[in-house]
Amino acid sequence: MQRSKFLVGVVGGVTAAVALGGLGTYLLSGTESTSSLDEYSTVTVDGHRALAAKVVAGRTESKIHPLPWVGDKVSGVTCPTGLKAVAGATITCTGNKSDGTAVDIPVRVTKADAKSVTWKFER
Numbered sequence: 001m002q003r004s005k006f007l008v009g010v011v012g013g014v015t016a017a018v019a020l021g022g023l024g025t026y027l028l029s030g031t032e033s034t035s036s037l038d039e040y041s042t043v044t045v046d047g048h049r050a051l052a053a054k055v056v057a058g059r060t061e062s063k064i065h066p067l068p069w070v071g072d073k074v075s076g077v078t079c080p081t082g083l084k085a086v087a088g089a090t091i092t093c094t095g096n097k098s099d100g101t102a103v104d105i106p107v108r109v110t111k112a113d114a115k116s117v118t119w120k121f122e123r
Contacts, residue, residue, distance in 0.1 A: 032120040050082030
């Protein structure tokens, strides 16, 4: 009797740990970001308000490899221009993997208004 209770406790504990680990990975590995459009982060691209390239590059680099088991380590991320604050706008940023190979990082605006832009990148 006690042995089966112990086994149930161990299985339940392992299941809970795996579930929490999975939830933590999901939350930390998100590729979507909402950024405010203020005087420090806004530039103009083709006559549209845009999120500055350095902001997109920095946020992408910080989010692309949050955990060792999620994605490749990427550094030196740069973006060619700012990201227009227009839903559907895209740019392709580039970075370098730890082995030195270049990687393209597609970035797309999912939602934009006068004060912020929500965008995501592909890992």
